[in-house]
Amino acid sequence: MAMTNPESEPERESVRVLRPRRAVPTDVVRPTRAEVSLPALRHNLRAVRRHAGAAAVYPVLKADGYGHGAPAVARTLERAGADGFCVALLEEAVELRDAGIRAPLLVLGGRFAGAHDALVEHDVRPVLHDVGEIDALARSVRARGLARRFPVHVKVDTGMARLGASLGDLPALVAALGRAPELELEGLMTHFACADEAGDAATEAQLARFAEAEALLVREGHRPRVRHAANSAAILRGRGLFELVRPGLAIFGLGPRTEDGVALGAGELRPVMRVRTQVVALHELPAGSPVGYGATFRTTRPSRVATVPMGYADGLSRALGGAGGRGQLVVRGRAVPIVGAVSMDLTTVDVTDVPGVALGDEVVVLGSQASPGGGEAVQTAEDVARAAGTIAWEVLTSLSRRVPRFYREP
Ligand SMILES: *Cc1c(COP(=O)(O)O)cnc(C)c1O
Numbered sequence: 001m002a003m004t005n006p007e008s009e010p011e012r013e014s015v016r017v018l019r020p021r022r023a024v025p026t027d028v029v030r031p032t033r034a035e036v037s038l039p040a041l042r043h044n045l046r047a048v049r050r051h052a053g054a055a056a057v058y059p060v061l062k063a064d065g066y067g068h069g070a071p072a073v074a075r076t077l078e079r080a081g082a083d084g085f086c087v088a089l090l091e092e093a094v095e096l097r098d099a100g101i102r103a104p105l106l107v108l109g110g111r112f113a114g115a116h117d118a119l120v121e122h123d124v125r126p127v128l129h130d131v132g133e134i135d136a137l138a139r140s141v142r143a144r145g146l147a148r149r150f151p152v153h154v155k156v157d158t159g160m161a162r163l164g165a166s167l168g169d170l171p172a173l174v175a176a177l178g179r180a181p182e183l184e185l186e187g188l189m190t191h192f193a194c195a196d197e198a199g200d201a202a203t204e205a206q207l208a209r210f211a212e213a214e215a216l217l218v219r220e221g222h223r224p225r226v227r228h229a230a231n232s233a234a235i236l237r238g239r240g241l242f243e244l245v246r247p248g249l250a251i252f253g254l255g256p257r258t259e260d261g262v263a264l265g266a267g268e269l270r271p272v273m274r275v276r277t278q279v280v281a282l283h284e285l286p287a288g289s290p291v292g293y294g295a296t297f298r299t300t301r302p303s304r305v306a307t308v309p310m311g312y313a314d315g316l317s318r319a320l321g322g323a324g325g326r327g328q329l330v331v332r333g334r335a336v337p338i339v340g341a342v343s344m345d346l347t348t349v350d351v352t353d354v355p356g357v358a359l360g361d362e363v364v365v366l367g368s369q370a371s372p373g374g375g376e377a378v379q380t381a382e383d384v385a386r387a388a389g390t391i392a393w394e395v396l397t398s399l400s401r402r403v404p405r406f407y408r409e410p
Contacts, residue, residue, distance in 0.1 A: 057245055138182055278361065332369075
């Protein structure tokens, strides 16, 4: 059950909070599936904790837990001792409360469009960066007559120009907090733009501005108990740990790559998601045969082409195929190139060089697969991202609701 305040129980809310749609594994006929390893999640939480020192660890479970299914991930990590969770949207926080998560929840998004009552009702801490939001939340808390002060976090922009109050905006924000005694400034946060870069100059400049913001607040009589700035890259580099850290990608087993190509946390983290599908058709083609929409690929030798039932509507990027596409999948423990265009539901791979590929063979999109002759092949979200010209975060969060998630224990 969600922790609600007794005072907030009776009346229904005027603002309805819609729940994000989630993958439901009803489509079990389909061989295209994502397997989520719960032991790997726990392992990564422990690894992050080793880097975080004394800081509270609030895994970031926005975008349905980076595509892994936020409720199941949150339940696993809550039991494993996560101190709280961050999400981007109020809707995502409500989904976690509805799933029975009782740990503190922090909504990073900053704008609540009149849904301040829902924040209070679900006991969700907002990150605020706007005077109007502070005033509106204070009114909502006042109207409910809460017995305690309602905790909020303030975000300052220290060099990313995205969300957060600028240093120049802070005095007005402090004034708004001054006229809102029902709110408690619990946290002060910022976000790093370049924490994965080898040189620390940009991060150092952001930390200096963060310290300035804190000093300004302290001068005005506010002393946030919890300061936080670090995402996965900063945690793994030990920069800006403060009292709380916000790991996203690392919890899912991937270390952000620094600009010199080194994966942070390599060897310490375990990928959590494995995506697999199956060969559903095989084609023996003479040289010169076109494959797929637009005939972007033509065989240059007698070839075997296998079809798998996963396409861009499942989150397999169209950029992996077509002319110039560099995408690969894994079959019989070997990497095979995607040939032709990735279509909505189907993808074709050239298996000419892999003896013995048969209908029904498992094909791995993310994760490892043993080779019949010993050894194994691995494809990470980072590998797919590089081939598609994007980042691992996008690869994970693109996996659509059409791909059922299965939770593995162990
Ligand atoms: C997404 C996000 C994070 C987590 O980032 P990772 O690089 O995935 O660790 C942390 N803080 C904020 C504000 C975010 O939006």
